[in-house]
Amino acid sequence: MHILSVVLQIILGLGFLMFGFMKFGSKQMVEGFNHYGYSSWFRVFTGIVEVVSAILVIAGIWYEALAAWGSVIILITMIGAIMTHIKINDNVKQMGMPIMLFILGLVVFLINYDALI
Template identity: 30%
Template sequence: MNYITIALQCIVAFSILNVWLVQKNKSTQWRGGNAKTIIEEFKVYGLPVWMCYVVGILKVLLAVGLLAAIWYPELKEPSALGLALLLLGSIAMHLKIKDPLKKSLPAFLFLVMSLYIAFPL
């Protein structure tokens, strides 16, 4: 297995886990609108609270899948593509509420990394 791909898997996975498990109730410069928490962010996007839980569970499971894929390579592509799809949704939500492009930067970078993980050069 390619060490660059493994490094990217770890970076993406631990970053997603950090956002959804550690930083979920903390204000960051990347939150949509003026939201202080993830739930507030989903409200800013006009999405129901239940969707925050669905997206959160999916992102955490897919991030764990990226880590597990280090030992079970068959999990790599579906985990990376699932995250890429959710990250595309994150970017779309920032654009929907006309956030500055800077707020979409982490989602865009993790989208690019996820696509590289799924389809290495």
């Protein structure tokens, strides 16, 4: 199971680093957050949260408790993303990425949960 967790942590970590940094000024993200009805400060805050969660998940390769905490932040963030898509009446296809990231984050959490105990 450790190899599965490491692979998922790398995928999640790199993905959240990319999406987190994009939130600091990507035209696509600026337009997206405007479309969702969120302000610029919330876009930047979300980017910071995503970068922090990515760092925790990647560091969790060596310290499993960090992977568990990082994945909790990812789960909360993805619940917010899914709720945003529901709020603006997006279809399930448009919710695909947040749902997939939620599932991957949940698997990483479940694999590393024992490190919290």
